[in-house]
Amino acid sequence: xxxxxxxxxxxxxxxxxxxxxxxxxxxxxxxxxxxxxxxxxxxxxxxxxxxxxxxxxxxxxxxxxxxxxxxxxxxxxxxxxxxxxxxxxxxxxxxxxxxxxxxxxxxxxxxxxxxxxxxxxxxxxxxxxxxxxxxxxxxxxxxxxxxxxxxxxxxxxxxxxxxxxxxxxxxxxxxxxxxxxxxxxxxxxxxxxxxxxxxxxxxxxxxxxxxxxxxxxxxxxxxxxxxxxxxxxxxxxxxxxxxxxxxxxxxxxxxxxxxxxxxxxxxxxxxxxxxxxxxxxxxxxxxxxxxxxxxxx
Numbered sequence: 534x535x536x537x538x539x540x541x542x543x544x545x546x547x548x549x550x551x552x553x554x555x556x557x558x559x560x561x562x563x564x565x566x567x568x569x570x571x572x573x574x575x576x577x578x579x580x581x582x583x584x585x586x587x588x589x590x591x592x593x594x595x596x597x598x599x600x601x602x603x604x605x606x607x608x609x610x611x612x613x614x615x616x617x618x619x620x621x622x623x624x625x626x627x628x629x630x631x632x633x634x635x636x637x638x639x640x641x642x643x644x645x646x647x648x649x650x651x652x653x654x655x656x657x658x659x660x661x662x663x664x665x666x667x668x669x670x671x672x673x674x675x676x677x678x679x680x681x682x683x684x685x686x687x688x689x690x691x692x693x694x695x696x697x698x699x700x701x702x703x704x705x706x707x708x709x710x711x712x713x714x715x716x717x718x719x720x721x722x723x724x725x726x727x728x729x730x731x732x733x734x735x736x737x738x739x740x741x742x743x744x745x746x747x748x749x750x751x752x753x754x755x756x757x758x759x760x761x762x763x764x765x766x767x768x769x770x771x772x773x774x775x776x777x778x779x780x781x782x783x784x785x786x787x788x789x790x791x792x793x794x795x796x797x798x799x800x801x802x803x804x805x806x807x808x809x810x811x812x813x814x815x816x817x818x819x820x821x822x823x824x825x826x827x828x829x830x
Contacts, residue, residue, distance in 0.1 A: 556792050557587040561599040561611040563669075565592045566696075568715050569612045573637055573779065573803060577612075580799035586792075596670030597621075600782050604628060607787040610796060614640050614670035614713065616677060616745075616752045616777040630786040634793065635800025637779040638715055641758050642674060643772070645702050645710040645726050648733040654740070655685055660708035663693040663701070671713045677753075678775065681743040699725050703732055715779065716758035727761050727770065734760060738773035753777055 558581055563569030570592055578588040593599055599611030600621045615636075621628045644654065651657055665671030671694060679685055691707070698710040699722060714720050718727070726732045738755045745752040753775050761770035781800055785793060 556608050556789070557589065558792065558796075559589045559591060559606075559609045561591050561593045561602045561609070563593055563595050563599075563612065564695075566721075568717065568720060569595075569779070572715075572717075573612055576803045577781075577799055580802045581795060584795045584799065586795065594666055594668035595672075597673060598668040600628070600631065603631060603782050603784050605787060606784055607789075608792055610634075610781050610783045612637070613780060613782045614674065614777050615780045617670045617673045618780060618782050619752060620673070630784050631782055632785040632793075634781040634783055634796050635804065637781070637800060637804050639756060639758070639776045640670075640713055640779045641716050641756065641776040642678070642737055642774050643712050643714060643723065643726075644735040644737060644774075645699055645712075645732055646708065646735045647702060647705065648731055650708065651735065654682075654735060654737070657685075657708055658687045659689060661689045661691055661706070662709045662711060663691050663698040663707055664711045665692065665694050665713075667692050669694065671711065674713055674775075674777070675711050677745065678737075678740060681741045681745060696722050696725060699729075699732065703729060709735070716756075716760075716776070718759050718762045723760055734772045734774070736773045737775050740775065742775070 560574055560577055562574035565571070570590065574590045578590055581588045591602075593602070593611075596611075596613035596617040599613050600618060603609045603611045604627065615633065618631070618633055622631050622633075664675040665673075672692060675690075679688075694710075694712060698707060701707040702710050712722060714723060717723070726734060742751070742753050742755075746754065754777075755773060756776045757771045757773050758776065759768040759771050761768075763769045781796060783793065783796060
């Protein structure tokens, strides 16, 4: 057989086998403007494509919708808050085949208020608070927090979200805006609050977590998270708040072992990348410091 024909045939067969063995994976993310879609979703897509998969991203209203979307489906995954996912798996009928794959990093609560306004969440009684859309992990978390703190009541809750509600707190048409985000100082909502002297984040470390904060693997933890970084990567401003973590949900009874393993491997690479991007990597900060010291010599 002609060498060129043999080479072409070999490449064709190899390509065909790769195509056959690869799976199409659908990832349900979140709002097209949110971190789940723009950052994590895109990163997961890239990592899974490296492993030979065809990947489609689908925007959604958030964690609740994402978990519902993967039930009974093969090769369909969702990005979700761990608190929402745990609740569905442990409490809702028919979700026991849904598994959590990987830890994509912290997902934290941010409560935006006027800097000259309330000093305690209890002072929001009777006032308008945007707390997340129906089907979102944001709304689920806010309700969870209120359940553990029965002395916080009679808030005028509005199922709304979006960066424009930062502006509504600024112009006093809303008293507060609650949102969930990875503790990324470059998040546009976090940046907008930090740059506005009229606004601030209300610390949430005094709130009760009850059983949700206990055990070796608590649903929530109190963390001191960065909201502003210096040029060298040091934390310039932080806030104490309630955090869970972002994870991947998938119906493990429907998807193949290869797909499940590939999703896990992809999740590890995404987590590693995000830790560096957010400036949590000590090695990155040390390298920057080293370069500065070298310039001084």
